[in-house]
Amino acid sequence: MNPTPLQSVSLALAGSGGAGVMTAGNMLLEAAALAGYYGLMTRTSGPQIRGGEAAAMLRLATFATDSQDDRFQVLAAIDWQNVGRFAAELPLGPDSVLVGDPAQGEAPEAFTRSGARFLPVPFKALAKSISGGWPNMVALGVLGGLLGLAPAALEGAVRKATRKGGEAMNAGIAAVRLGLAEAAKLEASFPLAAAPAAARRWLVTGNEAAGFGALQGGVRFVAAYPITPATELLEWMAPALTKVGGALVQAEDELASINMILGASYGGVPSLTATSGPGLALMTEALGLGVAAEVPIVVVDVMRTGPSTGIATKTEQADLNIALYGLHGDAPHVVVAPNSVADCLAATQWAVELAESLQLPAIVLSDQYFGQARAIVERPRSEPSAPSRLLAQPDTPDYKRYRVTESGVSPVAIPGARGITYTADGLEHNEKGTPSSQPADHLAQMEKRGRKLASADYAERWATVEGEGEFAVLTWGSCTGPVREAFExxxxxxxxxxxxxxxxxxxxxxxxxxxxxxxxKRTLVVEQSFSGQFHRYLRAEYELPGEVHSLRRPGPLPFHPDEIHRKLLEWSRP
Amino acid sequence: MTTKKARKRAPAPRKPVTEPRERSGAYADFMAQAYTMELEAVQRYTEFAEQMEVHNNPEVAQLFRKLATIEGLHAKQILEEMGWSQAPGPAHAQQWEGGEPPESAPMSEVHYRMTPWHALELALDNELRAEKFFAAIAKSSRTPAEVRKLAAEMADEEAEHVRLVREWMKRVPRPDPDWNRDPDPPFLGD
Amino acid sequence: MNAPAAASALSAQAFKSEVKPVWCPGCGDFSVLSAITKALSMLELRPENVAIVSGIGCSSRIPAYTSCYGFHGVHGRALPVATGLKVARPDLTVLATGGDGDGYSIGGNHFLHACRRNADITYVVMDNHVYGMTKGQPSPTTEPAWPSKLSPQGTGLREFHPLVIALAAGANFIARGFSGDPNGVARLIVQAIRHPGFSFVEVLSPCVTFRPDQRSWKEMARPAAVEATDDPARAARRLMTDDGFNIGVLYTGKRKPYAPTATGAAQQPSALEKGFEL
Structure with a gap:
């Protein structure tokens, strides 16, 4: 059998807690990266804290991608306990294969009804044949074999993961070899086409990229309260901040975390917090304070399925309204959204720059899909941002913190600077910062705060624009990857x-x-929101030419390119 | 109350008890305390005046300003007498029985609807306390002789102030019984 | 003392701003403002090196009445703002100020965690047992039977005991002052600022408008009969049996202040790229 090489293969590895499917999945991604491929790994798990069913979902390809494919070619399972629950997330087709341990029973009907073939591999028995062998390592070998990955790449990944070396490493390598041999016996193979030319690549999650972007932007203080799926961003930043001379404070709640960053930023240190929808809801009052007192802060919202606690571990794009309109009063602020895993870096860094130069809060709308996806990406180009906060000079005569200026941006005094002390205030104020209920002061300060947004140069960063023609798709965030693939x-x-x-x-x-x-002449709006928040926003803020259609649905499932492609076919033809 | 009357209340320069070079440390310490007392009284009256200005009571505000001016003259006089170019050390270097200097009325004793009579009543209490304060120093056996003499002089001066304020009070109308009545409820803030 | 001492330190007056308070004449908060400015003068600080942070309420207007750096934020959140500022700028002297509603009700959670976090800040609460700015509603420290428009029969709720709670939550310095003795309050604030860690100064500050009955506090406030203790168990017994009018430093702890800022040479963020590279 010598099937045609494939440009992209999607595989999933499932099993109960203790099976180590995430560990094996990460090693497979690492091996693919070492072999020169691109890839993306997402994950899903049951509601149990420990011991629950879980699946690592990978797409490995010869091209960079932020999208899952329509279907998985391979679903391997160490065991099938409750794995059927993932049927909606793991679409299979008649060309797919199910690889399972015969000792663990048959594959669930939820999967077999797709027509996928079942291929037995006795993971446990094979693992037992090696001292210290694990079934997940055998599975890693099998999956690597089905892909035709070089054994050296797989072994390299094992070596990297078992840094201490010794028995664990040797057992892992032996198990992988066993798996590779087993794959050769299977009547299936999904060989990846030759890898593209080697380049410097990163293996990174959206949350890590956002954290790194924050540091590149100059952030040196973070206060936050743990929340899924933003926690990993904070966990990455905690040790990173100490290395670059900053600090992270775990606050008692989100009300505290946003007020802590307001305090730190008032002290002159660029500051950030990361949260998800429920936390953002708690932060909206203080965001308004940041607007009124003109204190730069950045809030990264790693969106999850709402409303309320919703589905904490899954993705959705439905915090758009609260990010745009959730603040009370007329409160001009910045909202930025990354549109790829790698862009989490640039978008967050940009948000820090905008917050600092415009002296206002900036919200970054990432989501669970980006945040927790681990991707092999082209090494992003990123230089540290130059400090951009406009500072007042000590002993400035007649210093007015909220001086009405042409750009709306006024020089800010940082505590410690002599002769220009002032009180930052959430009460409406005059130019000096003294509370005022005068209509003229309110209007002047409103206009000043609004002007800041108009005066900034967003250059080409405002959107990613590709292609040409009379048909357009408007989208944002994590829908961009599937839309781009549908476009291809x-x-x-x-x-x-x-x-x-x-x-x-x-x-x-x-x-x-x-x-x-x-x-x-025709525009299709694609978003992951039940009520069409993005569509409504476009309708409110923009003139859209010609006919406009909305393709939308709620989370938690990400869009697949196929459904967008079908819509494009159906709607784009005159 | 006219400026003329206020000027009349200002004390005549006191004849020094001793020549400056002969003054002892205790003498200077005593004068420093007296100075701080006057200065704090100036600040307290000024603060009251500002409160009355903010609360639209200009008549009483003006009166407090006048009282501040008078106490300021006393303070200045001490500086001149001692040949000091600036305040003799920080105000907090002084300790007072009961916490506050005798000529500083408690901050709780003002009201936005108060009348000049109330302000003078408050000033009277200050002068009475001051008289008592100096009299006690003059009488104390622990006080050095030259300070005792000076304290007695100052007690006499304060007694004179008491008399003057009493006179003054006769010339301002006594407040109505419902002087603090406000038909409107307090206003809402932040 | 034959000549005036060289006065390099600023006077208390120099710590006051041009902005005049909106408080009712007679309000205890005037005394606390005076005490804070005196304390800063006594400590020979400079206004640009001091930041005063507050929330919302009558007493929370204090920052703008000083010549220091000020932050007048939202209701109940003075302590988080102060914490963030102190962690980011350990060189500053940071004070948080506010009232009983701001600190013990809407900001209650932050009060607990600021005590246990023990950042080196001083928290001055002007407690008048009432919400003044919203026209006289009961606060957490209001007596259960005190009638108001919002609770005509009184709340029936037991009073919040800020000092006991501060002790239980880990505050490193606990004092009570009375606005009737501004110099006394000034001395407490001096000690509070000097003491490392989270220092809590509760000041009984009567509300002349909504609680004229608090005039009697003048007769009730008295210096605490015993010295401050550093033994939490003794402090707990004392505070639990205290009638709320013992004035002075009541507890001084020895906990190390919270200071998470990294020490040592800071790297460039680019050094972290290694972690992403293959």
């Missing part, structure tokens, strides 16, 4: 279209979008 397919079908993925959600850029959509 549509292009092969001869459909010309434009992709506009907004990165700057507030302030809206109607002129820029008008230019980007010039000549467009």
């Amino acid at each position: 397919r549509a292009r092969r079908d001869g459909i010309k279209a434009r992709l506009v993925s907004l990165r700057l959600l507030s302030p809206a850029q109607p002129d820029r979008l008008r230019d980007a959509l010039r000549g467009v």
Whole structure:
């Protein structure tokens, strides 16, 4: 059997707690990276804290991608306990295979009804044949074998994971070899096409990338309260901050965390917090304080399925409304959204720069999909940002903290600077910062705060714009990957279209979008929100040319390229 | 109350008891305390005046300012007498029985609807306390002789102030029984 | 003393701003403002090296009345703002100020955690047992039978005991002052600022408008009969049996202040890229 090499293969490894499927999944991703491929790993798990069912879901490809594929070619399971619960997340087809241990019984009907073939591999028995052998390492070998990955890459990944070396490493390598031999006996194979030219790549999650972007932007203080799926961002930052001379404080709640970063930033230190929807809801009062007192802060919202506690471990794009409109009063602020795992770095760094230079709160709307996805990406280019907060000079005569300026940005005094002390205030105030209920002061300060957003130069960073033609897709965030892949397919079908993925959600850029959509007759809006929050936002803030359709659904499942591709076919033809 | 009357209340320069070079440390310490007492009284009256200004009671505000001016003259006089170019050390270097200097009225004793008569009543209490304060020093056997003499002089001066304020009170109307009545409820804030 | 001492230190007056308080004449908060400015003068600090942080309420207006750096934030959140500021800028002297509603009700959770976190800040609460700015509702320290429009029969709730709670939560310095003795309060604040860690100064500060009955506090407040203790068990017994009018430093702990800022040479963030590289 010598099947055609594939540009992309999707595989999942499932099993109960203790089976080590995440460990094996990470090693497979690492091996693919060592072999020169791109890839993406997402994960799913049951509600149990320990011992629950879990699955590592990987897509390995010859091209960079932020999208899952429509179907998985391989679903391997160490055992099938409750794995059937993941059927919706693990779509299979008649060409897919189920690899399971015959000693663990049959694959659940939820999977077999797809027509996928069952291939038995006695993971446990094979593992037992090696001293210190583990079934997940055998599975790693089997999956690597099905992909045709070089054994050296797999062994390299094992070596890296078992840094201490010794018996664990040797047992792991032996188990992988056993798995590779077993794969050769199977009547299936999904060989990846030759890897692209070697390049410097990173293996990174969206949460890690966002954390790194924050540091590159200059953030040296973080206060936060643990919340899924933002916790890993904080866990990455805690040791990182101590290395770069900063600090992380675990606050008593989100009300405290946002107020702590306001205090630290008032002290002149760029500051950030990370949270998810429930935390953002608690923070909205203090975000308004940041607007009124003009204190730069960054809040990363790693969105999860809402409302309320919702589905804490799954993704959705439904915090758009609260991020844009959740603040009381007219409170101009910045909302930025990354549109790939790697972009979590640039978008977060940009948010820090905007917050600092405009002296206001900036919200970064990431999501669980990006945050917890581990991806092999081109090494992002990133230089540390230059400090951009406009500082007042000590002993400035007649210093006014909230001086009305043309740009709306006023020089800020940092505690310690002599002769320019002032009180930052959430009460409406005059130019000096003294509380005022005068209509003229309110208007002047409102206009000043609003002008800051208009005066900034967002350049080409406001959106990712690709392609041409009379048909356009407007999207944002983690929908961008599947849309882009659907576009590639549509292009092969001869459909010309434009992709506009907004990165700057507030302030809206109607002129820029008008230019980007010039000549467009039909627009498709793609988003992961039940009520169509993004569609409504576009309708409110922008002039959209021609006919507009909305393709939307709630989380927790990410879009697959196929459903967008079908919509494109159906709707793009005149 | 006219400025003329206020000027009349200002004390005449006191004849020094001894020549400056002969003054002992105890003498200077005593004068430093007296100075601090006057200075704190100035600040307290000024603060009351500002409170009355904020609360739209200009008549009483003006009166407090006048009282502050008078106490300021006393303070200045001490500096001149001692040949000091600036305050003799920080105010907190002084300790007072009961916490506050005798000529500083408690901050709780003012009201936004108070009348000049109330302000003078408050000033009278201050002067009475001051008289008592100096008289006690003058009488104490622990006080050095030259200070005792000076304290007795100052007690006499304060007694004179008491008399002057009493006179003054006769010239301002006594407050109505419902002087503090406000038909409106307090206003809401933040 | 034959000549005035060289006065390099600023006077208390120099710590006051041009902004005039909106408080009712007679309010205890005037005394606390005076005490804070005196304390800063006594400590020979400079206004630019002091930050005063507050929430919302009558007493929370204090920062702008001083010439220091001030932060007048939202209701109940003075302590987190102060904590963030102190951690980010350990060189500053940081004070948090506010009232009983701000600190013990809406900000109650932060009060507990600021005590246990023990950052080197001084928290001055002007306790008048009432919400003044919203026209006289009961606060956590209001007596259970005190009638108001919002609770005509009184709340029936037992009073919050800030000092006992501060001790239980780990505050490193606990004192009570009375606004009728501003110099006394000033001395307490001096000690509080000097004491490392979280220092809590509760000041009985009568509300002349909504609690005219608090005029009697003048007769009730008295210096605590015994010296401050560093034994939490003794302090607990004393505070539990205290009638709320013992004035002075009541407890001084020895806990190390919270200071998470990294020491040693700071690296560039690019040094962290290694972790992502293959």
